[in-house]
Amino acid sequence: MSFPARAQGAPPAKKSLGQHFLRREEICARIAALLLPGPDDRILEIGPGPGALTRALEALPHSRLLLLEKDRHWARERGRLAGPRTQAVLMDALCFDWRRMQPDQPWKIVGNLPYNVASPLIWDIVSRAAGLSRAVFMVQKEVGQRLAAAPGNGQYGALSVWVQSHARPHLEFVVGPGAFQPPPRVDSAVLSFDPLPLAQRPAHPEALARLLRICFQQRRKQLGGIFRRAGLPVLETGLKDMGLDPSLRPESLCIRDFQRLASFLAQTLTSFPKRG
Numbered sequence: 001m002s003f004p005a006r007a008q009g010a011p012p013a014k015k016s017l018g019q020h021f022l023r024r025e026e027i028c029a030r031i032a033a034l035l036l037p038g039p040d041d042r043i044l045e046i047g048p049g050p051g052a053l054t055r056a057l058e059a060l061p062h063s064r065l066l067l068l069e070k071d072r073h074w075a076r077e078r079g080r081l082a083g084p085r086t087q088a089v090l091m092d093a094l095c096f097d098w099r100r101m102q103p104d105q106p107w108k109i110v111g112n113l114p115y116n117v118a119s120p121l122i123w124d125i126v127s128r129a130a131g132l133s134r135a136v137f138m139v140q141k142e143v144g145q146r147l148a149a150a151p152g153n154g155q156y157g158a159l160s161v162w163v164q165s166h167a168r169p170h171l172e173f174v175v176g177p178g179a180f181q182p183p184p185r186v187d188s189a190v191l192s193f194d195p196l197p198l199a200q201r202p203a204h205p206e207a208l209a210r211l212l213r214i215c216f217q218q219r220r221k222q223l224g225g226i227f228r229r230a231g232l233p234v235l236e237t238g239l240k241d242m243g244l245d246p247s248l249r250p251e252s253l254c255i256r257d258f259q260r261l262a263s264f265l266a267q268t269l270t271s272f273p274k275r276g
Contacts, residue, residue, distance in 0.1 A: 020180040021049045022112045022138070025056070027179055032056040034136045034172060034192050035108050039063065041133075046093045046111030046121070049074050051081065053112060058083045068093045093117075098124055101131035103198075112138040115184070119143060119159055126166040126193060127205060135167075135193040144171055144189030151254045157219065158212035161258050165202050167193040202259050204266035211262050215250040222247045238264035 022028060031053060037043060039061040048054045048067045051074075057065055067088040069075035078088035094117055101107050109132060113121055118139040125132065139147070142155075147163055148171045149155035163169060172190045177183035202208045214230045215223065224246030227235040236246050238261050244253070253261070 020112075020114075020182060020184045022052055022175075022179060023050075023181050024179045025052065027175060028053045028056040030173070031110065031112075031136055031138065031190055032060055034190070035060075035110055035134060037062050037108065042066070042105065042107045044068065044107050044109045046109065046113060048078050048088070049112075051078055053110070054078060054086070057110070058086060068096060093121055094124075098128035098132075099130070101129040103131050106131045106133040108133055109135040110137070112188075115140045115143070122147065122193075123159065123162055126163050126195065127201075130198060132167075132193075132195050134195070136172075136190065137193070138175065138188050138190045140184075141174060141187040141189040144191050147171075147191060152251060154251070156251045158216040161212055161255055162209065163193075164255050165196075165208065165259060167195045169193050202262060204262045207266035207269075208259060208262035211258060211265055215253075215258075219250050222249060223253075226250070232265070234268050235261065235265060238268075 035041075035043065035057075037057070037060045041062045042064045043057055043062050044066045045054060045057060046068050048069055049071070054065070054067060062085065065083070065086040067075075067078050067082075067086065068091045069078055069088060070090070070092045072090060075088050075090040078086075082088055093111075107129070109125060109129070118137065122137060122139075125135065143159075145155045146157055146159050147169045149157070149160045170192045172192055175188045175190065177185065177187065180188075214232070215226060218226050218229075223239060223244075224236050227233055227246075239246050239248075241264070242257065242260055244257065
């Protein structure tokens with residue numbers, strides 16, 4: 001499928017913002033459909049740019065569509081061309097307070113995320129937006145593989161554990177560079193995310209985040225040695241109490257192991273209060 005020429009007066013994609021605009025309508029339709037939109041749904045799109053995905057979303061049932069766009073030109077264009085239930089806001093999604101999304105007013109979130117901000121954005125959204133009911137994101141394929149990776153997989157890391165502690169990611173399909181303008185140098189992946197019930201999420205998220213940083217900065221090392229070098233030899237005791245061998249490497253622990261170890265850390269170090 002050929003792409004339309006760039007609209008007169010429209011600026012080129014900005015490398016500084018990681019812009020690769022999705023143009024193929026059939027892919028936009030697949031992404032929008034993965035949100036499972038209904039007539040009462042509030043939908044937030046991150047980085048709409050020229051609006052190919054926005055138009056697909058506007059064509060499906062929804063009650064409100066909010067667009068967060070960092071690029072001043074595209075925020076103005078999306079506001080000018082907005083449908084009756086669409087609102088465009090000039091804002092960097094990294095600065096949005098996702099805690100504003102509460103369960104009494106749930107939202108669905110979607111976006112073709114810039115490669116350079118996808119990981120921190122998803123990290124924050126799944127853990128802070130208590131009112132998230134579903135999300136669909138396009139990311140770099142390698143990031144998508146990390147998000148969905150299981151223990152023992154070479155892609156499994158801090159991002160995998162954190163996101164899967166808050167949601168269930170599903171890698172839906174892969175998109176080649178030719179679907180974008182300008183084309184990136186790598187494949188992309190579309191993933192859906194189903195949030196876990198709040199009661200099933202980490203009881204000690206601060207401790208878990210610290211634990212993941214400590215473990216996966218030295219992922220090739222044994223856990224016992226990692227904890228001693230971090231000045232937390234007490235965690236070796238935690239491993240043994242859980243029936244885990246301190247000679248294991250971080251990628252060997254499952255999501256539940258990390259959460260139990262984070263709870264042990266929080267109960268040992270009073271600087272990590274319990275959630276709520």
